[in-house]
Amino acid sequence: MESRKLNLEINKYLLKTKKSKILQEKAAKYLPGGSTREAQYFDPYPIFINHGKGHYIYDVDGNEYLDFVINATSLILGHSHPGIVDRLKIQANKGTAFSGPIEDLINLSEILCDRIPSLDTLRFTNSGTEATLLAIRAARAFTKKNKIAKFEGGYHGAHETVAISVSPNINDLTDDMKPIAGYVGQPEGILNDVIMLPYNDLNVCEAKLREYKDSLSCVIMEPVISSFGYTPLDLDFLIGIRTITKELGILLIFDEVQSLRIAYGGAQEHFGIIPDLTAMGKIIGGGLPVGAFGGREEIMSLYDQSEGKAVIPHSGTFNGNPMTLVAGLETMKHLTPDTYKRLNNLGEMLRLKLRAVIAELEMPVMISGIGSLFGIHFRNEPIKDYRSSLKSDKLMRRILFTALLNEGILLQGQTAGALNILTKEADIDNFVKVTREVLSRIK
Ligand SMILES: Cc1ncc(COP(=O)(O)O)c(C=O)c1O
Structure with a gap:
């Protein structure tokens, strides 16, 4: 059942990202696995980026993504500031x-x-x-x-x-x-x-x-x-x-x-x-x-x-x-003290709103994070250590990741992410709304 949901999302992804697929096949001729960085790759292949602007990135197929990866949290001012x-x-x-x-x-x-x-x-x-x-x-x-x-x-x-x-x-x-x-x-x-x-x-x-x-x-x-x-x-x-x-x-x-x-x-x-x-x-x-x-x-x-x-x-x-x-x-x-305050408040708002959605949908999902960082886990209890972290449902995580991508939202493969100084309350609301729709669909 779950793998059927994943296949559905992957099929959508394949239709949206045809040029990325061609580039991945070409890249595989010269780079092992077509990649030069573990975190850059995800199955079935990553989107190839054309450019970034502010808190969005655009792939070679012309798709726009609200970017919560911002190169592994590093671009705290967004792209091409x-x-x-x-x-x-x-x-x-x-x-x-x-x-x-x-x-x-x-x-x-x-x-x-x-x-x-x-x-x-x-x-x-x-x-x-x-x-x-x-x-x-x-x-x-x-x-x-x-x-x-x-x-x-x-x-x-x-x-x-x-x-x-x-x-x-x-x-x-x-x-x-x-x-x-x-x-x-x-x-x-x-x-x-x-x-x-x-x-x-x-x-x-x-x-x-x-x-x-x-x-x-x-x-x-x-x-x-x-x-x-x-x-x-x-x-x-x-x-x-x-x-x-x-x-x-x-x-x-x-x-x-x-x-x-x-x-x-x-x-x-x-x-x-x-x-x-x-x-x-x-x-x-x-x-x-x-x-x-x-x-x-x-x-x-x-x-x-x-x-x-x-x-x-x-x-x-x-x-x-x-x-x-x-x-x-x-x-x-x-990055003034005020900027940190604003960013961290937005992070807290994002986590609270996601938690409210999960409570409403009565799903075994847990939200982690601090400051401008967050993570979504398919499990009931908080993560204490590495061994307890293994108890999350990885298939559901992959479905959510792919489904959000199809909806124009880019998270880390671990369904975690980071805000940047351009993130607005409206972005949080959009993200929470889309996540709610996706979770209800894949529940
Ligand atoms: C906690 C932590 N330490 C070290 C590193 C390594 O940094 P770099 O990728 O710049 O070598 C990373 C990279 O993601 C990291 O997250």
Whole structure:
């Protein structure tokens, strides 16, 4: 029955997206699976984008979509924001990349350090992946310990140490939370250096942190779990992790690549929990490739090369490149405390209105999220950890995702999304209305 509903939606999709289908077939000749990015693909094939404008995107078949993906939450000013476009044009005329720094490197660093409580100093990278990699490296060098602890189901980018137990198969899970390789052939040595923790279970976390304290350099975690539809962690749990790590001499790294957008000073300011190091990305680059990591001065000074050789060398041809810096600066200019308030109020309105629809339709659906982020799950109870997250109905999720796409609304494949500064109350009402219609249809 459910698969019949999915086929119906897919057939509609096929009719609307004929040019995308042709392009996907062509792409598959040159790119494995016709794609270069896991999150860019969905079945039967993704829409190929022609252009974006404001909070809409347009595909090659001429379809318009209200865009709640905004490139994995990164485009908080929407697509082709005039201020960013102007700055990029000016900068492109002056030069896109230099071997030396420009003054805007200081300007963007100053803004981020002023806003984000844990940042004394920071360094730029070109991706969130590099940011978590280099934050972990700093923790290892500072503590002179080599193991790290991460959470089961936590995503922190593509590098080896964190590409473990990200989305393991249910049958591979063990009671003692053995780390599960991210791919066949991943070296055992890397797996041995990673301790796996469960979200929201402070007792188990404390026991593991105490057991491995002499070899554990850091705990890396998101304060708001992106892969669970932006589920914020319980405050008591966060306080507990902060207290225990401090006591045991284990550094705490917040991965705020996504959660930075929930408050002026990121999730750390919202929760009032200050990590030792923070990894950033997405919104701080204004839509251009970016990452950054920073934290306590005494840790970050390991990267200081000014007196000879840095303890940890850090290079990157496009680190702090002018195009990213000017786009990031323009973005920060618009992200005032008032903007966050407005965005977060709209996010709250969206979640409340969706919950009202679900109550009315009496469906086993749960709405998660915080600030300008939201997720829709086909399940009754909230998500506590990775294992409980597996209990959602994935087929229903796929039907909803495809049906919304057919109605001109783009969500992440996980039926999650993010607002941007152009989102209006009318957009929320439109989204809720369409979601109501679709849910009643696929119920
Ligand atoms: C929480 C989190 N950490 C790290 C990353 C990696 O960032 P990037 O894709 O820029 O390498 C992502 C990307 O989606 C993310 O969501």
